[in-house]
Amino acid sequence: MTVVTEPELSIRGLVKNYPGVRAIDHLSFEVGAGEIFGIVGPDGAGKTTTMRILAGVLAPDEGGATVAGCDVVREPERVKQLISYMPQRFGLYEDLTVDENIRFYADLFGVRKADRAARSEQLLVACGMSEFRARLAGKLSGGMKQKLGLVCALIHTPRVLLLDEPTNGVDPVSRREFWAMLYSLAGQGVTIVNSTAYLDEAERCHRIALLHQGRLLFCDTPAHLKAQMPGAVVSIVSSEARRVRDEFAIAEGVASVVLVGNAVHLFVDNAERRIPELSARLKSRQIPFDEIVHAVPTIEDLFVEAVREDAAHRGAPIEAPAGGALQ
The missing domain is CATH 3.40.50.300 (P-loop containing nucleotide triphosphate hydrolases)
Incomplete structure (x- = not known):
């Protein structure tokens, strides 16, 4: 600090x-x-x-x-x-x-x-x-x-x-x-x-x-x-971003999922390992996507992950921001 x-x-x-x-x-x-x-x-x-x-x-x-x-x-x-x-x-x-x-x-x-x-x-x-x-x-x-x-x-x-x-x-x-x-x-x-x-x-x-x-x-x-965040962020750009979010809401190696405009940010344990798995799953489900990349984390990613960890520690429900602002 x-x-x-x-x-x-x-x-x-x-x-x-x-x-x-x-x-x-x-x-x-x-x-x-x-x-x-x-x-x-x-x-x-x-x-x-x-x-x-x-x-x-x-x-x-x-x-x-x-x-x-x-x-x-x-x-x-x-x-x-x-x-x-x-x-x-x-x-x-x-x-x-x-x-x-x-x-x-x-x-x-x-x-x-x-x-x-x-x-x-x-x-x-x-x-x-x-x-x-x-x-x-x-x-x-x-x-x-x-x-x-x-x-x-x-x-x-x-x-x-x-x-x-x-x-x-x-x-x-x-x-x-x-x-x-x-x-x-x-x-x-x-x-x-x-x-x-x-x-x-x-x-x-x-x-x-x-x-x-x-x-x-x-x-x-x-x-x-952002530099101190554990894990990594994978960004998936898709015309069906909400469908992507719902698909990976519960998935191995994915801790949290956040909508960011027409993209979905997934907080994962290892980007290099998970990107091929995520890509294959999208293709098998016939969910269209334009890009899937290892992304630089945002403050939104940091906040969501921090809240997830805090909620898990206290056994409370998780709140997530939407639309670029914390609601």
Whole structure:
């Protein structure tokens, strides 16, 4: 596991319970300054609860967390001066213009008028929204609303930016533009914690924490996590991908099967040995396929295998992601 020196953010043994549910189960990790850190998992994994604790708006039942050395439980107001928290539904005022929303949040964060104009202009240029300053927020597209939310969240120049699934429901082009802004911010030294169920976004983070039912499965760089996976991944491209998935749901040497677009990823014990066997079985069943190859594992493969092992250890049912996002 990668060791982070002088963490900007640290959580230790966090536990949070709701009636009948343990939302966070002894969660611990650290985030370095200028790092883009992803909290990745499906609905119910504990992502939003973790973010709310880090933002100082929710108290844990056990454990603690610090931001820039400040305790989020004992010093929540001091922490709020160092961070900006952008929840899933950021509070833009749709009957105000872009400029008026920015001015409102600048006043809320206590930004001096002398600094406001320059900071606002810098952020609007960075996100390509300068020409929309007079437009009502309610008339913006979903992607532009998220970018305006980010501008408002950054108007007071926070050290740590907490983003709770900021691109959920945003079109792919706007998501790329949003991530370009995040890389720019990280380059300026801003620490970013981004929760997401989008697996491609997990690949873009410097490091990720994979969560499942409130527990930490893995925490490291995407590349290192994938390199440490035991076994191998075989990718089968087929016009009848669902049929391929069903065929190998239970097969010798196959631990798990995941649909990835028009392909099926099979987690196997040995790719070189299993590919000829899998190919022969497809042909004997007259299931068409275009390609069967030893593939580079994805974060989705990692997550499915980690959940499978966790479920097998606890005797629980296995959950699998679908459609490129964790559901």
